[in-house]
Amino acid sequence: MSETHTDVQASGWSSINPPESWPLDVDRPLWALVGAEFRSFWKMPMEVPVIVVINIGLCLGVWFLISPSAVTRYTAIVFLPVALAAWAFADVPSTNLFGNHPDYALQYLNDPHKLRRMITVKNIALWILVTPVCVLTSLGLAPGYDRPVVSAAITVAILVLPFAYLGLAACMAPLLPFHPMDWQQRLRRKDTWVRYALALGIAYFALTMPAAWLALGPFWLIQHFFGVEQDHLLLAALLMTPWVLILWRLLLRLSTWITSKRKEWLIDFLEHPERG
Numbered sequence: 001m002s003e004t005h006t007d008v009q010a011s012g013w014s015s016i017n018p019p020e021s022w023p024l025d026v027d028r029p030l031w032a033l034v035g036a037e038f039r040s041f042w043k044m045p046m047e048v049p050v051i052v053v054i055n056i057g058l059c060l061g062v063w064f065l066i067s068p069s070a071v072t073r074y075t076a077i078v079f080l081p082v083a084l085a086a087w088a089f090a091d092v093p094s095t096n097l098f099g100n101h102p103d104y105a106l107q108y109l110n111d112p113h114k115l116r117r118m119i120t121v122k123n124i125a126l127w128i129l130v131t132p133v134c135v136l137t138s139l140g141l142a143p144g145y146d147r148p149v150v151s152a153a154i155t156v157a158i159l160v161l162p163f164a165y166l167g168l169a170a171c172m173a174p175l176l177p178f179h180p181m182d183w184q185q186r187l188r189r190k191d192t193w194v195r196y197a198l199a200l201g202i203a204y205f206a207l208t209m210p211a212a213w214l215a216l217g218p219f220w221l222i223q224h225f226f227g228v229e230q231d232h233l234l235l236a237a238l239l240m241t242p243w244v245l246i247l248w249r250l251l252l253r254l255s256t257w258i259t260s261k262r263k264e265w266l267i268d269f270l271e272h273p274e275r276g
Contacts, residue, residue, distance in 0.1 A: 026108070026117045030124075033117075037125035048093045052130055059087040081138040085158045086165065086212065088130045090203045092178065094169035097122050099177035102270035109263050112256040119173065119252055123166040134158045149234050156237035160244045164215035167251025168207045174259040174266055176202070179273040189276050215244050 026033060041048045063080060097119050098105035108115040138155045176199050218239035222232050259266065269275055 026114045026121070030121065033121040034124045034128070037121050038128060041125070041129060048126070049129065051091050051093055052088050055088045055091055056084055059084050079154065081134045081141070081158055082154060082161065084137065085131065085134040085162055086208055088134070089126065089162050089165050089169070090208050092199055092203060093126060094166060095172035095176065095199060095203050096178050097170060097173035098266065098270060099179050102179060102273065106267065106270050109259065109266060112260065115256050115259060116252050119170050119255060123163070123170065127162055127166065131159060131162060153233040153237040156234070157240060160241050161212070161215050163244050163248040165207060165211035167248040168211050169203065170252055170255040171258060172202060173255055174262045177266070177269060179276055192276065214247060215240060218243055
């Protein structure tokens with residue numbers, strides 16, 4: 001372990017979030033790393049699953065508040081899983097990729113490849129936590145909708161759309177990190193409300209629509225040149241898959257580039273958990 005890692009442990013961070021919850025060796029097989037990250041979600045206080053459930057609840061509440069008839073109108077409710085897939089990710093777990101494990105992030109600041117791998121693992125684990133629920137919801141609604149091709153297009157979109165958001169959210173990781181901290185201690189800090197309001201505002205509102213517009217690029221092109229037909233929607237959804245995955249990888253490179261520009265500030269911040 002480096003001197004930086006030792007300093008962080010000595011300052012008390014490890015008592016809040018044990019180092020064993022994240023594997024240091026990012027050269028291990030990808031799925032072993034994803035499994036370790038996914039298992040860490042279920043360690044108390046299980047912040048990530050709790051936040052995801054809250055966001056899904058908020059999305060359902062807003063959806064039915066705006067359109068109460070959506071409960072019985074399949075032409076509207078069939079698109080609900082897409083909203084769930086977009087909104088469930090829109091929170092600090094998607095953007096705070098360095099603050100949750102600051103000692104490990106410090107190890108990778110000088111190695112863009114390992115830093116991208118760390119972000120990749122966190123993104124995939126979060127995708128696994130959220131996406132299957134949305135896909136199952138979409139499949140459950142499909143039998144009541146008389147357009148199976150559209151239902152298939154929606155399901156494909158649910159699988160790939162989150163990666164556009166996760167890529168944009170990763171760019172926030174070096175800009176607005178948060179250390180793990182007891183809420184009573186955090187609420188005593190004068191800057192908590194401003195920083196959290198900024199973090200949540202960006203995650204909820206500033207990233208969701210740009211991510212959707214970027215991800216739906218193939219759809220806008222097909223709509224413009226060929227019109228909106230069932231087969232065209234499925235074709236657009238299939239074309240979205242390689243497009244969004246390429247976009248995701250490019251955005252992760254942008255995230256590591258931003259990190260390199262803010263490296264000195266990040267080292268200072270990540271070494272001091274008391275900064276909240």
